[in-house]
Amino acid sequence: MSVSRPGRDDSPDRLYTLTGGRSRSAPDAPFDLVTLIVAESGPQPGMQSEHAAILRMCELPTAVVEIAADLGLPVSITRILLSDLLDAGRISARHPRSGPTHSLPDSELLEQVLVGLRNL
Amino acid sequence: MDSAISERRPAGEREPSGAGRRELTATADNGLKIVVVGGFGVGKTTLVRSVSEIRPLNTEETMTQAGKGIDETGGLEGLSGKTSTTVAFDFGRITLDARNVLYLFGAPGQERFWFLWDRLFSGTLGAVVLVDTRRLEDSWYAIDRLEHHGTPFIVARNDFGGPSPTTEQLREALDLDPGVPLVDCDARSRQSSKDVLITLVEHLKTLYVAQLNAPQENAQ
Numbered sequence: 001m002s003v004s005r006p007g008r009d010d011s012p013d014r015l016y017t018l019t020g021g022r023s024r025s026a027p028d029a030p031f032d033l034v035t036l037i038v039a040e041s042g043p044q045p046g047m048q049s050e051h052a053a054i055l056r057m058c059e060l061p062t063a064v065v066e067i068a069a070d071l072g073l074p075v076s077i078t079r080i081l082l083s084d085l086l087d088a089g090r091i092s093a094r095h096p097r098s099g100p101t102h103s104l105p106d107s108e109l110l111e112q113v114l115v116g117l118r119n120l
Numbered sequence: 121m122d123s124a125i126s127e128r129r130p131a132g133e134r135e136p137s138g139a140g141r142r143e144l145t146a147t148a149d150n151g152l153k154i155v156v157v158g159g160f161g162v163g164k165t166t167l168v169r170s171v172s173e174i175r176p177l178n179t180e181e182t183m184t185q186a187g188k189g190i191d192e193t194g195g196l197e198g199l200s201g202k203t204s205t206t207v208a209f210d211f212g213r214i215t216l217d218a219r220n221v222l223y224l225f226g227a228p229g230q231e232r233f234w235f236l237w238d239r240l241f242s243g244t245l246g247a248v249v250l251v252d253t254r255r256l257e258d259s260w261y262a263i264d265r266l267e268h269h270g271t272p273f274i275v276a277r278n279d280f281g282g283p284s285p286t287t288e289q290l291r292e293a294l295d296l297d298p299g300v301p302l303v304d305c306d307a308r309s310r311q312s313s314k315d316v317l318i319t320l321v322e323h324l325k326t327l328y329v330a331q332l333n334a335p336q337e338n339a340q
Contacts, residue, residue: 034151116216
């Protein structure tokens with residue numbers, strides 16, 4: 001944590017210049033914290049540096065929250081940047097199978113989680 | 121601990137590009153969430169670190185005056201348009217199998233955090249309330265909020281040594297529903313922290329079965 005993190009100390013104004021003034025992502029692109037992002041193409045010359053950084057770190061699946069931590073940006077700002085890339089077809093998103101509902105996940109998934117934890 | 125982790129990297133996978141960053145396999149396609157809630161210094165990060173395959177990372181979420189609170193939820197009580205809410209949280213990761221990846225979040229229990237709960241932790245499998253018996257009052261609010269959000273949870277008492285109330289006394293002090301598991305743990309221990317997570321998921325299975333048998337009842 002020796003490097004100053006842009007998300008923490010900078011004014012919100014600066015953060016929103018990264019997103020062209022937008023404060024939220026499109027409602028049809030609801031990135032969960034643990035939605036896994038995969039780059040569909042490499043960074044291009046002239047691309048916004050945050051976009052290029054995301055494409056570089058998502059050669060293999062990477063969760064939204066990991067991207068936010070790596071960029072040092074709040075999750076909400078990261079979601080907007082991801083929306084841009086998704087709209088441009090540069091990333092794909094693997095959303096959690098257990099949707100954002102209050103119902104319990106199915107027993108098969110719970111069993112998979114238990115097996116995985118016991119194997120730790 | 122690192123050697124145990126690197127065994128899970130399949131042969132031929134790319135080496136980590138940055139310091140401390142470890143990549144998932146290409147087949148990973150389902151992220152899962154468990155939240156560890158508790159007061160400051162109760163050991164949330166310690167527990168996450170004990171079981172995580174990556175060094176815990178830190179990030180934050182902000183709800184500013186330009187944020188979504190106003191226009192998308194029709195106005196949140198107590199959040200005026202000028203309020204800026206920032207919550208920092210830690211997280212770690214456990215690769216469960218080729219497809220499932222579990223993310224563990226250490227989240228502060230303080231009041232402002234709960235404004236962001238739905239935005240951050242909707243769809244979470246469940247929660248662990250980590251309790252320091254010397255500061256029980258930190259846990260009351262968290263338990264109240266989890267019940268309010270209908271998030272299944274268990275309570276884990278982190279052992280800080282010294283005198284501690286009996287399980288019965290603790291249940292009473294926390295006003296715990298008899299169905300909510302209460303376990304002792306040592307957040308520094310990988311095995312102990314792992315057992316806490318297993319207890320939570322077994323509790324979720326119990327709730328799932330109960331829900332199947334009582335289809336009229338709302339999800340807990």
